[in-house]
Amino acid sequence: MKRHLLSAADLSRDDAELVLTTAEELRSLADRPIKKLPALRGRTVVNLFFEDSTRTRISFEAAAKRLSADVINFAAKGSSLSKGESLKDTALTLEAMGADAVVVRHSASGAPHRLAHSGWVRSSVVNAGDGTHEHPTQALLDAFTMWRHLGPKSGGSLDGRRVAIVGDVLHSRVARSNALLLRTLGAEVTLVSPPTLLPVGIESWPVETSYDLDAVLPKADAVMMLRVQRERMHGGFFPTAREYSRRYGLDGRRMALLQDHTIVMHPGPMVRGMEITADVADSDRSVIVEQVTNGVAVRMAVLYLLLGGSQPAVSTEGLPE
Amino acid sequence: MPAHLEPESAAAADNARTVMDGSDIGRALTRIAHEILERNKGGSDLVLLGIPSRGVPLAERIAERIASVEGYAVPVGSLDITMYRDDLRMKPARALLPTQIPQGGIDGRTVVLVDDVLFSGRTIRAALDALGDIGRPKAVRLAVLVDRGHRELPIRADFVGKNLPTSLVERVRVRLLGVDDVDAVTILGSEGEGA
Numbered sequence: 001m002k003r004h005l006l007s008a009a010d011l012s013r014d015d016a017e018l019v020l021t022t023a024e025e026l027r028s029l030a031d032r033p034i035k036k037l038p039a040l041r042g043r044t045v046v047n048l049f050f051e052d053s054t055r056t057r058i059s060f061e062a063a064a065k066r067l068s069a070d071v072i073n074f075a076a077k078g079s080s081l082s083k084g085e086s087l088k089d090t091a092l093t094l095e096a097m098g099a100d101a102v103v104v105r106h107s108a109s110g111a112p113h114r115l116a117h118s119g120w121v122r123s124s125v126v127n128a129g130d131g132t133h134e135h136p137t138q139a140l141l142d143a144f145t146m147w148r149h150l151g152p153k154s155g156g157s158l159d160g161r162r163v164a165i166v167g168d169v170l171h172s173r174v175a176r177s178n179a180l181l182l183r184t185l186g187a188e189v190t191l192v193s194p195p196t197l198l199p200v201g202i203e204s205w206p207v208e209t210s211y212d213l214d215a216v217l218p219k220a221d222a223v224m225m226l227r228v229q230r231e232r233m234h235g236g237f238f239p240t241a242r243e244y245s246r247r248y249g250l251d252g253r254r255m256a257l258l259q260d261h262t263i264v265m266h267p268g269p270m271v272r273g274m275e276i277t278a279d280v281a282d283s284d285r286s287v288i289v290e291q292v293t294n295g296v297a298v299r300m301a302v303l304y305l306l307l308g309g310s311q312p313a314v315s316t317e318g319l320p321e
Numbered sequence: 322m323p324a325h326l327e328p329e330s331a332a333a334a335d336n337a338r339t340v341m342d343g344s345d346i347g348r349a350l351t352r353i354a355h356e357i358l359e360r361n362k363g364g365s366d367l368v369l370l371g372i373p374s375r376g377v378p379l380a381e382r383i384a385e386r387i388a389s390v391e392g393y394a395v396p397v398g399s400l401d402i403t404m405y406r407d408d409l410r411m412k413p414a415r416a417l418l419p420t421q422i423p424q425g426g427i428d429g430r431t432v433v434l435v436d437d438v439l440f441s442g443r444t445i446r447a448a449l450d451a452l453g454d455i456g457r458p459k460a461v462r463l464a465v466l467v468d469r470g471h472r473e474l475p476i477r478a479d480f481v482g483k484n485l486p487t488s489l490v491e492r493v494r495v496r497l498l499g500v501d502d503v504d505a506v507t508i509l510g511s512e513g514e515g516a
Contacts, residue, residue, distance in 0.1 A: 018416060025401070025417040034454045039404040308404070309414035 001305055001312040004116040004125040008136040008181040016143070016184055018313060022301035023144050023294070029066060030293065039308045040069035043100040048090070049128070050076045050106040055268055055292060056128050056138075060103045063299035069307075072097070087111060091120035099123045101307055109133035109173075124306045132171050132199075132232065138267055139177035141298040143185055145291050146222050149263050159186035164216045166192040167226030167248055167275050170199050171233070174267045175226060179207045192216050194248065196237045213248055217257040224265040225250050225275045241274060251277040255285065263287045336510050337494070341483060343504035346466065346497075349482030350379065353464050354386035356480050361431055364391040366459065368427055370400045372436045372448055373418035378499045379466055380435040396423030400434070400455075405447035422455055432458040433480075437495040439465040442476035467506055469493050 001015045011019070029035055045064040049057050057073070064071045074094075087106075094102060101124045104112045109131030116125035129135040143158065150161050163182055169175045169191050179189050183206040190208045191198065202209060210216050217223065228244065238244045245251075250264065258264075264276075264285045272278045281288060305313040341349070361367055364387050371380030377399045384397040401418040403409070434448050445463060452461060464480035469487045483506070487493060492509040496502075 022417050025419065028420065032455060036454065037404045038450070039409060304404075305414045307414070308409060309412050310410055311413045313414040313416065 003306070003312055004112075004127075005136050005302060005306065006112050006116055006125065006127045007134050008139045008177040008184070010136070011181065011184060013184050013186075015313075016140070016181060019140055019298065019301045019305065020144050020147055022305060023140075023297040024148075026300045026304075027294070027297040029300075030296070035066055036068060037066065038068050039304050040064065040067040043069045043307055044072065044098060045069045045101045045103060045303065045307075046072045046074055046094050046097075046099040046123075047128075048074045048094070048102050048104045050104070050111070051129070053105055053129070055295070056105065059292070059295040060126075060128060060137075060299050062296045063303055066296070067300055067303055067308075069100075069303070072099070087115065088118070088120055091115055091118070095121045095123070101126060101303065103128045105129045107131055124312075126302065126306070129173055131173065132176075133173050134177045134180075135173040135267075136177050136181070137295070137299055137302055138174050139181040140302065141291060141295040142174075142178055142224065142265060142267070143181055144294050144298050145265065145287055146187075146263070147185075148294070149287065150221055150261070153261070157186060158182065161187045161221045162190065162219050163187050163222045163224065164190050164192055164213075164220040165224045165226065166213060166216075166250070168197050168228045168237075169193045169202075169226065170197045170237075171229040172226045174224075176205075178224065179205055183207070190216050190220070192248065194238055194244070213250075213254065214257065217254055218259070220258065220262055222263050222265060223250065223258065224267070225270075226267070227269060227271055228274060245274050249275050249277065250280050252279050255280050255283065258285065265291060267291070337507040338510070339505055339507050340485060341467075341506035343498075346482070346504050346506065349466065350382050351386050353480045353482060354383045354390065357383070357433055357462070357464065358387060358390060360462070360479070364393065364395050366430045367395045368423060368425075368430045368432050368458075369395060369397045370422075370427075370432055370434055370448075370452075371397070372434060372444060373399050373401055375437040375495055375497055375500055376435045377419075378497045379437060379464075380433075383433075383435060383464065396425060398423045400448055400451055402444060402447040402451050405450045407443055407447065420451075427452065427456040427458045429457070429459050431460045431462065433462045433464055435464045437466050437497075438493050439463070439468045439476075439478050439481075440471060440493075442472045442474035445476050446474050466495060467493055 002010050061071050103126045105128040111130050112125050112127040165175050182189050192210045192213050266288045369380040369384050371377035380397050384395050388394045398421045399419050401420040403415050403417050462479040465478045466482040467485050468478055468481045469485045494507045496505050498504050
């Protein structure tokens with residue numbers, strides 16, 4: 001693996017599969033009386049969150065603590081960041097405190113890349129979501145969830161599996177990271193979205209696109225619903241919420257179109273009644289709660305593989321830093 | 322073409338000395354199985370935990386022998402010690418190996434750790450730490466196929482397949498069917514004298 005995890009594209013297939021198999025071993029930790037491993041004793045992980053987040057921050061915090069790392073939480077609200085401190089000065093402060101890894105969430109796309117390649121810090125940088133760009137650990141936990149459900153029936157891989165990602169692709173860092181990672185793992189991704197919510201340049205992504213959800217659902221092995229990110233919308237992307245959910249929402253009728261083994265996923269937070277109805281979210285097909293559990297295991301795997309040794313885990317096809 | 326064997330077997334043919342073959346290993350494991358039963362006064366409350374990778378097939382084979390003597394199966398599992406190693410920080414991060422604790426856990430049981438080679442003792446030290454995070458066994462015993470000496474910690478084995486005096490420059494290699502293509506214990510000398 002590289003020293004930083006900034007994009008799902010940083011991961012070779014070997015890297016990604018190493019994360020998945022490591023996460024599989026770490027997942028059983030949740031069933032033990034002592035949910036702790038000593039691998040990162042004495043290492044410091046800083047959670048640097050410039051943007052609101054509950055589940056990702058808690059997930060990273062739990063992952064680092066279960067590996068015995070010391071965790072420092074640094075949220076924009078209530079810190080010097082709200083007083084106008086720059087990313088650079090914050091980074092220099094963290095460096096002076098001796099952080100071994102910085103987990104960063106920022107509203108500006110590319111902020112983690114800047115942090116990693118500016119020379120301000122020597123620590124590993126893990127992107128926990130930057131703007132509308134990428135969210136690689138979310139893609140890893142989604143792939144892990146699919147792999148656990150769909151992998152055993154196809155020889156432990158996602159080769160040839162069809163994944164539909166539905167909704168607000170334009171504002172979704174989850175969609176981009178998933179598209180890149182799932183491609184690396186051999187799955188076929190179809191993005192389903194209104195034309196106004198597909199990003200410019202989508203034809204260069206390794207995916208197919210469709211505007212017709214009903215046509216895509218019967219072939220899918222996994223369906224991932226995305227939240228409509230109204231806080232990032234400044235303009236009319238669709239006429240009304242009701243029309244959006246009628247055309248692109250997953251309800252009981254559409255769920256009946258799915259194959260028996262197909263799973264329904266959502267990265268959270270969900271807006272019930274908008275992109276997904278309550279009966280679908282609470283159905284047997286829904287693995288949304290499991291995604292949260294898997295998130296801790298996957299983030300433990302990432303932190304362990306980046307920080308556990310003298311250098312990140314070496315994979316045979318790893319790209320040179 | 323026989324001349325183009327894979328490099329490993331070519332090197333093995335040069336200076337490897339076989340000290341245990343398949344039947345030697347089988348007899349040693351049978352004896353260890355009996356010794357475990359004798360020491361434990363039967364198979365009750367026993368849990369065998371193999372240390373991956375080659376401790377696991379050894380633990381399974383010992384369990385088979387115990388089952389054939391006692392008439393019932395004893396729980397077998399595996400215990401990965403990667404994250405408890407004292408040299409974790411000295412090498413690139415390593416892949417984890419499977420940990421499989423049998424149903425019923427280890428609390429109040431007699432745990433027999435099973436490994437292929439006992440050398441410095443550091444692996445066993447790590448395994449004891451790992452066990453402490455999983456439960457509190459009544460007792461922990463250690464069974465190894467080969468004890469090659471050179472301990473660096475105050476640790477000894479309770480059940481030994483073969484004591485093998487070695488020099489520090491020699492390498493002991495255990496191969497087991499299931500993981501490898503043959504059952505054998507070999508010593509690879511580095512003196513360059515040939516076999």
